[in-house]
Amino acid sequence: MATAGLDVLLLTCEPEVRYFSGFLSRFWESPTRPWFLLVPVRGKPIAVIPEIGAAGMAATWIEDIRTWSAPDLKDDGISLLKGALDDVTEAQGRIGLAMDLESHLRMPLRDFEALRARLPGKAFVDAGPLLRSLRGVKSEAEIDKIRYACHVASSGFEALPGHAALGQSEREICRQLKINMLSGGADSTPYVIAGSGPGGYDNIIMGPTDRQLGAGDVLIIDTGTTYDGYFCDFDRNWAFGRSDDEVRRAYEVVFAATEAGYQAARPGATAADLWAAMARVMEAGGSLGNEVGRLGHGLGMQLTEGHSNMPGDETILQPGMVVTLEPGMTFAPQRMMVHEENIVIREGEAEWLSWRAAPELPIIK
Amino acid sequence: MATAGLDVLLLTCEPEVRYFSGFLSRFWESPTRPWFLLVPVRGKPIAVIPEIGAAGMAATWIEDIRTWSAPDLKDDGISLLKGALDDVTEAQGRIGLAMDLESHLRMPLRDFEALRARLPGKAFVDAGPLLRSLRGVKSEAEIDKIRYACHVASSGFEALPGHAALGQSEREICRQLKINMLSGGADSTPYVIAGSGPGGYDNIIMGPTDRQLGAGDVLIIDTGTTYDGYFCDFDRNWAFGRSDDEVRRAYEVVFAATEAGYQAARPGATAADLWAAMARVMEAGGSLGNEVGRLGHGLGMQLTEGHSNMPGDETILQPGMVVTLEPGMTFAPQRMMVHEENIVIREGEAEWLSWRAAPELPIIK
Numbered sequence: 001m002a003t004a005g006l007d008v009l010l011l012t013c014e015p016e017v018r019y020f021s022g023f024l025s026r027f028w029e030s031p032t033r034p035w036f037l038l039v040p041v042r043g044k045p046i047a048v049i050p051e052i053g054a055a056g057m058a059a060t061w062i063e064d065i066r067t068w069s070a071p072d073l074k075d076d077g078i079s080l081l082k083g084a085l086d087d088v089t090e091a092q093g094r095i096g097l098a099m100d101l102e103s104h105l106r107m108p109l110r111d112f113e114a115l116r117a118r119l120p121g122k123a124f125v126d127a128g129p130l131l132r133s134l135r136g137v138k139s140e141a142e143i144d145k146i147r148y149a150c151h152v153a154s155s156g157f158e159a160l161p162g163h164a165a166l167g168q169s170e171r172e173i174c175r176q177l178k179i180n181m182l183s184g185g186a187d188s189t190p191y192v193i194a195g196s197g198p199g200g201y202d203n204i205i206m207g208p209t210d211r212q213l214g215a216g217d218v219l220i221i222d223t224g225t226t227y228d229g230y231f232c233d234f235d236r237n238w239a240f241g242r243s244d245d246e247v248r249r250a251y252e253v254v255f256a257a258t259e260a261g262y263q264a265a266r267p268g269a270t271a272a273d274l275w276a277a278m279a280r281v282m283e284a285g286g287s288l289g290n291e292v293g294r295l296g297h298g299l300g301m302q303l304t305e306g307h308s309n310m311p312g313d314e315t316i317l318q319p320g321m322v323v324t325l326e327p328g329m330t331f332a333p334q335r336m337m338v339h340e341e342n343i344v345i346r347e348g349e350a351e352w353l354s355w356r357a358a359p360e361l362p363i364i365k
Numbered sequence: 366m367a368t369a370g371l372d373v374l375l376l377t378c379e380p381e382v383r384y385f386s387g388f389l390s391r392f393w394e395s396p397t398r399p400w401f402l403l404v405p406v407r408g409k410p411i412a413v414i415p416e417i418g419a420a421g422m423a424a425t426w427i428e429d430i431r432t433w434s435a436p437d438l439k440d441d442g443i444s445l446l447k448g449a450l451d452d453v454t455e456a457q458g459r460i461g462l463a464m465d466l467e468s469h470l471r472m473p474l475r476d477f478e479a480l481r482a483r484l485p486g487k488a489f490v491d492a493g494p495l496l497r498s499l500r501g502v503k504s505e506a507e508i509d510k511i512r513y514a515c516h517v518a519s520s521g522f523e524a525l526p527g528h529a530a531l532g533q534s535e536r537e538i539c540r541q542l543k544i545n546m547l548s549g550g551a552d553s554t555p556y557v558i559a560g561s562g563p564g565g566y567d568n569i570i571m572g573p574t575d576r577q578l579g580a581g582d583v584l585i586i587d588t589g590t591t592y593d594g595y596f597c598d599f600d601r602n603w604a605f606g607r608s609d610d611e612v613r614r615a616y617e618v619v620f621a622a623t624e625a626g627y628q629a630a631r632p633g634a635t636a637a638d639l640w641a642a643m644a645r646v647m648e649a650g651g652s653l654g655n656e657v658g659r660l661g662h663g664l665g666m667q668l669t670e671g672h673s674n675m676p677g678d679e680t681i682l683q684p685g686m687v688v689t690l691e692p693g694m695t696f697a698p699q700r701m702m703v704h705e706e707n708i709v710i711r712e713g714e715a716e717w718l719s720w721r722a723a724p725e726l727p728i729i730k
Contacts, residue, residue: 024571026558026570027571029556030556030667030669031667032466032662032673033658050658051656052570053568054656069656069658070658071466071673072658074677097474099473099474099475100475102436104470104471105470107469108466108467108493109464109470110464112474178553179544179547179548188554188555189553190391190555191392192391203418203419204417205390205392205418206389206392206420206424224394291416291417291434293434293436293437303394303395305396308397310438
């Protein structure tokens, strides 16, 4: 912060507030009330939060907790926030706020503009890169939580052929998977998608629907399952009844691309290098393209966070960074094959966090 | 929109985009890519979305779908969005955007400011009240989904005394509840909190934790469980082993406050009237205050949406509005009692959507 000339960070989003405070609550699901955490360059953080959160925040390490009775139809914390910002900045102070790619401002735009107007000498500066670099390298405690989430999901995926059957719907199969992951120790499964179709699926972000699986179908399920506020994010593919050569071949190409990504995932390589290693294998394997826009990303307190494995992202991999390898390709019109695994960058070879997918497309009879 | 002088609505958040398009995807869990839907005052909506969403959006009624390969580190859809806005507005056009209470702008602030700078003649105008009034009154199809979510959660809560026991943790009890709700037909349970303590709980937005339930404890669980993108939002309370007079009395007061809220929930009454009806009962019953800031709210595509049952909110209740009645009070230092039920406003008496809580505090032996 000192190097960037920042006097204070103004944090408004759940993962940002949690990262610095430890405040973990599902209450962010409600969009009603804004929450603010100030991290000054000197001194301790200040929470400026709705009164409903006082007891919860008092259980964290944050000592300076300022509350208002929210919602307030006239002044929903803005005067209180202005006062706190004045307390920790000079007249010409610089307030860091995430403004760039992947960031959102979790407060009404009207209120942000009113706040800015009431702090005329102060500058709001983009703190997105700083926050990304801090959060990108995980502690071992964070990695333990992600590994646990990965193991629970891996176990759920491995059990799937035992309960999924021809004639079941995507929705039924995903419901049992979620139940198995909860039983296995997951806290929640905010993200499950399913795609299926004859010989392949045409997208990886919709469903699960009531579509029933028939012979020759390929099913993908992707999940972000959490433990103690940390995500896994990976998928698995299955054929139902039978699979054709084209599908099996696409599976093998994408499996090999994941291996190439894994081998490239060393300290000092860039996110773009990871992309190149995987893309090369898929191009050689007949890829017709990729609608996902990248081949994996950072992972942690959010389903996706930090860098993107894509051309132009020169983020340098460091030990402790948790990364998804997500090679995907269109191998025939409207038919995609996407794999995903989760790893943590270590000195030398990376550590697998998800249990490696089967090298050949599993068939559910 | 014509009355408000709006040429187009610019929608950036999941429920807003879904409300007008029908696009339902869990992919919004990833903060990486922005999504835009334009609803012009004349003509059909235009989706400006990441290419990864093309197949899913094509399955809705939206025909004009413009995509870019996202994420794009240099121009993440902003030029495409600017072009679409130019297509549907004159040089001095007025672009409606939710800016007020409860709203967020789901795109990077930097990109919004760049967009605004590239549309110098056009005005961004607050469309929050318009969107709220549209979404506030539900169709019968919407109400059916909320009722179903309420029934699944009600059934889960009713089954809880059959599996919860002294010595279990909040986390264990909530896990089984979630499994039962999934088995019972819920799509997901994005929101579960649990609070417990001897003779009462001190907050309603944290947990579930590993705290074990002992004799004399009171447990609250509140859930937002979904079906087809629609939420329920209500809670239940239980005593473990035994309950003292003070707790039972607080339960009865808050139960009576819910009844008073229900009786007041008629077309033509205001949200402030609902608050007054419930607050009166709790004041007479010895309330020491309320940290929640309101006594219920609108409900539907979000856990909380629309109006607040509180002084100053003069929203007029209309048939089809789905409302939570959420009376809560502090009845002793650090001890709260909060009830919540879901209703839909009808001509005459409202319809209960959640199954009414027991009139006396249930005790789990």
